[in-house]
Amino acid sequence: MKRSKNINLARMRKGRGASFVLRPLAMGITVALMGCSSDEEVKVVSSVEDCVNNTQLDKAQCEAAYQKALAEAERTGPKYARLSQCESEFGSCRESSGGFWMPLMTGFMVASLLNDNDRRYHSYGYYNPVYRYSASGSRYYDRLMTADGQVIGRYGKSSYTVNKSAMDPKPKVTKTVSRGGFGAVASAKSNWGGGRSSSGRSGSWGG
Amino acid sequence: MLRLPINERPHWKERAQEFGFHFHTMYGEPYWDESAFYQFSLEQIEQDIEDPTEEIHAMCLDVVARVLEDETLLRRFRIPEQHWDFIRDSWKNGDPSLYSRLDFAYSGQGPAKLYENNADTPTSLYETGFWQWLWLQDNVDRRALPLQSDQFNSLQEKLVNRFRDLQFLTPGRELHFACCKDTLEDRGTVQYLQDCASEAGITNHFVFIEEIGCDAEGAFTDLDDQVITWMFKLYPWEFMFREEFGSLLGGNNVRWLEPPWKAILSNKALLPMLWKLFPGHPNLLPSFFEDELDKAEGYSELVKKPIFSREGANISIVRGGDVHSLSDGPYGEEGFIYQAMHSLPKFGQNFTLVGSWLVDDMAAGISIREDSNLITQDMSRYLPHIIL
Numbered sequence: 048m049k050r051s052k053n054i055n056l057a058r059m060r061k062g063r064g065a066s067f068v069l070r071p072l073a074m075g076i077t078v079a080l081m082g083c084s085s086d087e088e089v090k091v092v093s094s095v096e097d098c099v100n101n102t103q104l105d106k107a108q109c110e111a112a113y114q115k116a117l118a119e120a121e122r123t124g125p126k127y128a129r130l131s132q133c134e135s136e137f138g139s140c141r142e143s144s145g146g147f148w149m150p151l152m153t154g155f156m157v158a159s160l161l162n163d164n165d166r167r168y169h170s171y172g173y174y175n176p177v178y179r180y181s182a183s184g185s186r187y188y189d190r191l192m193t194a195d196g197q198v199i200g201r202y203g204k205s206s207y208t209v210n211k212s213a214m215d216p217k218p219k220v221t222k223t224v225s226r227g228g229f230g231a232v233a234s235a236k237s238n239w240g241g242g243r244s245s246s247g248r249s250g251s252w253g254g
Numbered sequence: 255m256l257r258l259p260i261n262e263r264p265h266w267k268e269r270a271q272e273f274g275f276h277f278h279t280m281y282g283e284p285y286w287d288e289s290a291f292y293q294f295s296l297e298q299i300e301q302d303i304e305d306p307t308e309e310i311h312a313m314c315l316d317v318v319a320r321v322l323e324d325e326t327l328l329r330r331f332r333i334p335e336q337h338w339d340f341i342r343d344s345w346k347n348g349d350p351s352l353y354s355r356l357d358f359a360y361s362g363q364g365p366a367k368l369y370e371n372n373a374d375t376p377t378s379l380y381e382t383g384f385w386q387w388l389w390l391q392d393n394v395d396r397r398a399l400p401l402q403s404d405q406f407n408s409l410q411e412k413l414v415n416r417f418r419d420l421q422f423l424t425p426g427r428e429l430h431f432a433c434c435k436d437t438l439e440d441r442g443t444v445q446y447l448q449d450c451a452s453e454a455g456i457t458n459h460f461v462f463i464e465e466i467g468c469d470a471e472g473a474f475t476d477l478d479d480q481v482i483t484w485m486f487k488l489y490p491w492e493f494m495f496r497e498e499f500g501s502l503l504g505g506n507n508v509r510w511l512e513p514p515w516k517a518i519l520s521n522k523a524l525l526p527m528l529w530k531l532f533p534g535h536p537n538l539l540p541s542f543f544e545d546e547l548d549k550a551e552g553y554s555e556l557v558k559k560p561i562f563s564r565e566g567a568n569i570s571i572v573r574g575g576d577v578h579s580l581s582d583g584p585y586g587e588e589g590f591i592y593q594a595m596h597s598l599p600k601f602g603q604n605f606t607l608v609g610s611w612l613v614d615d616m617a618a619g620i621s622i623r624e625d626s627n628l629i630t631q632d633m634s635r636y637l638p639h640i641i642l
Contacts, residue, residue, distance in 0.1 A: 049299065049404050049641060050619070051387060051411035058449055059384060061274025126479065145470070218428050219481040223467035228499030229489070230464035233434050236584040251439045253377030253488050254564040 085211045091177055091191060091199065093154040101205075102157045112174045116155035120176035123194040123217040124149045138181040147222050153179040153191060156199070156214060159206055173216055193217060255362025256293045257601040257637075260399075263288065263392050275385055277439045285636055286381060288389060292606070292622050292639040294362070299406045299620075299641055302366055306537045307356055307610040307617040310368055310528075313535075315615075317527045318345060318518045330543065331523045332561055332588040337495050340504035341514045349513035350423050351614055352416060352447075352486070353379070355621075357630075358537075358608045361599035365536040366608065368528075369593075374512050374520030375488050375564070377439060378636060380446035382611065382621040383409035386638040404641040407619035409611050410450065416613045417454035424484055424509050429458040430476060432466065433488040440488050447486060463489050472502045484509045491517035492562045492588075522561050522591045540594040547592060555595035560585040566631040571595065581629045598628060607634070 092098040098109035127133040127148040133140035137150030155174040177191045179202050191199040191207070194217040200207040233252050263269065266288065270278050278286035321327040322342050333341065355376035360366035387407055393399040431448050433440040444460065451458045459476060466482070467475040474482040485508055487494070494500050495517070503514075518524065525541035532538060542550045550556055556572040563569075567583025572592065598605040607630040609621040625634040 049296075050390070050407045051383075051409070054384065054387060054410055055453060058453055059273050061272070216426055218483070219473075220479050221469040221471075221473060221475055221481050223475045223479050224470050226467040227464055228468060228502075229466050229494060229497050230434060230462075231497050232493035233463070233489070237436075251377050251437055251443075251565065252434050252490065252493075253375040253440055253443060254372045 086208050087211050087214065088159040089156045089199075089207050089209055089214070090159055090205070091154045091156055091207060097154070098157065102159075104157060112155065112157065116152065116174040116176045119155075119174065119216070120149070120152040120194075122219050124152070124176065124220070125178070125194060126220050126222065128222075136180060136182045137178055145222055150178045152176040153202070156207075156209070158214075173214070175214060175217070194220070255295075255298055255360070257290055257604070257606075258293055259290045260288070260393070263389070263396070263398075266389075266392075269388070269392070270385075273384070273388070274445070275380065275442070277442055280439070280633065283633060285633070286385070287624070287635040287637050291637060292601075294406070294639060294641050296404075296641055298362060302360060303358070303406065303608065303610050303620060304617040306358075306366055307612060308615065310356060310371075310537055311354070311612050311615055313528060313532055314371060314373070314519050314524065316531060317524055318515055320531070321518050321527065322515070327527070331518060331521050332492075333517060333521075334495050334500075336501070337503065337514075337517075341517055343504070344510070344514040349509065349515065350420055351513055351516060352420070352511045353413065353614075353618075354512075354516075354519070354612050356610045356612070358610055359596055359598050360608045366610075367539050367596050368525075368537055369539075369607070370522060370559075371519050371524055372609075374516045375490055376609075376611075377443050377488070378609065378621050378623070379409070379443050379611075381636050382407065382609075382619060383413060383450075384446065386621070386636075389638045390640060399640060400642065402642070405619070405639060406641060409613065409619040412613035412616060412618045413447070413450040414453045417451045417456055419614075420511070421454060421456050427484040427509065428480075429456050429511075430482045430485045431458060431460050431488075432463050432485060435462045435464055444486070444488050463487065466499065468499060468502060471506075473506045474499070474502070474508060482508060484511075486511040490520065490562070490564070492521070522559050522563070525559075525593055526591050539596050542592045544590055544592070550592055550594070553594045556592040557595055558590050558592055560590055561588045566629045569629050580627075581631060598630070605630070 090101050092101055095109045095113050098104060098112060099106050104112060121143060130140060130148045133148040133150060139151045140148045141151055143149045155176050175193055177193055177199055180187045180190050180192055182188060187198060189202045191202050193213055197213050199209055199213060321331055322345050328338055353376065354371060354373040356371055357369040358366035359369060387405065390403060390405050394401060394403055429451055431444045433444045448458050448460065461476040465477055469475055476482060491514060526543045528538055529541045540553065554573060558570045558572050560568045563583065563585035566581055568585045569581045570577050570579045598607055603626060604624040605628055607623045609623065611618045620639065622637045622639050623630050623634040624637055
């Protein structure tokens with residue numbers, strides 16, 4: 048057979064409402080889907096001391112983890128142009144080195160059970176910061192969440208069950224200083240309207 | 255290779271609505287045309303299209319390696335000098351490619367002749383990989399075509415598999431897709447690739463080319479201020495090189511689809527280079543740079559093509575000292591190349607072009623375009639095909 052054996056038609060359907068995505072807040076909160084095998088139990092620790100007392104990492108590992116989580120918070124954390132915007136969602140905020148406002152990291156996640164492989168991994172591992180959402184009246188009030196808005200659970204529990212994806216690195220967020228630096232050539236060429244519709248609208252820029 | 259009439263599927267426009275195929279009719283003219291189809295033998299597909307497609311692709315990669323080592327050639331390809339290292343690095347690093355389309359003049363007999371390589375921003379992908387596949391499926395289901403009908407079209411399967419490979423080669427990054435505003439066709443093509451990437455499990459986003467931003471460090475951003483680290487752009491490299499943000503290329507950590515080295519292949523200067531390296535190859539047409547037209551004296555008719563152009567724009571025919579323009583357009587300021595005249599085959603009143611797709615280096619299927627004119631442009635009709 049020289050053609051695709053099977054195509055997932057459900058994914059290809061684009062009926063009305065099929066691709067509707069609900070993003071309730073600026074952060075785009077997503078509630079973690081609790082599957083079976085893809086879940087993991089994690090501790091959320093707020094300091095090096097908390098980390099030493101409540102996880103299987105030792106002091107040196109906890110120090111390193113804390114520093115990594117802080118750096119990660121700087122890189123991926125929610126960023127706001129105004130202090131008031133940040134405070135309305137997260138209460139306590141600070142000014143970042145890049146000149147915008149970011150919530151204080153409430154803590155970072157460490158897996159509850161570490162096997163030997165995990166221990167080795169954790170000596171150079173990745174630690175995701177979490178933030179305490181505190182917009183009054185929101186259904187996410189007092190929930191812990193990662194930088195992409197994935198909810199970990201209510202603040203203050205001794206451990207949390209999360210989807211493994213909650214442990215993945217988050218994309219970096221920054222402050223855009225300029226837009227529109229691409230597209231000028233296409234725009235110039237589309238003013239040429241010959242051979243197409245009288246509207247002069249551009250067709251494909253592919254070929 | 256035959257052109258055969260067939261009844262349209264009775265409710266195909268509702269079907270198009272169901273699957274979000276919104277550009278089957280453009281500017282009031284039919285673009286997707288299922289009142290007929292082309293029929294090939296398996297031998298024609300495998301020997302005349304599939305094998306030459308992979309062979310020519312390999313030859314094209316030889317050209318890339320040569321050009322990147324030679325500053326004279328980089329100038330001939332009109333690559334701005336400030337981007338040479340950007341392109342060279344992407345080649346040295348082995349940046350992976352996704353797809354491309356070779357356009358052939360093929361009549362069913364004799365060798366298919368290469369017209370050009372759309373290696374950077376090929377379109378008509380959705381129509382090929384999905385929509386003509388569905389057309390065959392529907393027509394076999396309603397017994398309008400024989401049960402054993404097949405199609406040279408593993409494009410979607412190969413794209414999904416390729417995206418799985420690309421995710422493995424690009425760990426820890428989310429993929430941004432981009433195309434220009436105000437073009438339904440390009441947005442449709444990009445949506446299709448997003449569907450294939452999603453099928454492969456890749457987290458992906460969309461941003462219009464015009465909306466891409468940059469931060470103080472020169473990183474590219476989307477409208478959510480997320481830093482772009484991996485991007486598919488349905489937008490020509492030669493445009494990006496010459497635009498304001500072009501100066502940031504190479505200075506920020508982005509993986510690109512198609513990779514920057516594709517700028518050498520989507521360039522019509524490829525054609526005379528292929529002829530220089532593989533003279534007399536059965537699937538190549540004799541082609542020449544503007545300053546070596548003395549070598550073209552034996553050819554009574556030459557086709558003059560801009561080094562950079564899209565959708566068959568700015569083509570003319572040269573007979574001796576006589577230049578006859580076949581299509582106009584906004585291209586040509588970077589110069590032209592010349593290709594020996596070889597007309598498209600005619601089926602009834604239609605000139606027919608065969609587009610042969612590659613996913614990475616594997617031949618993956620064909621698309622057929624028809625025009626009443628000798629030049630295939632963006633309004634040429636798309637017809638499905640079968641193998642029987």
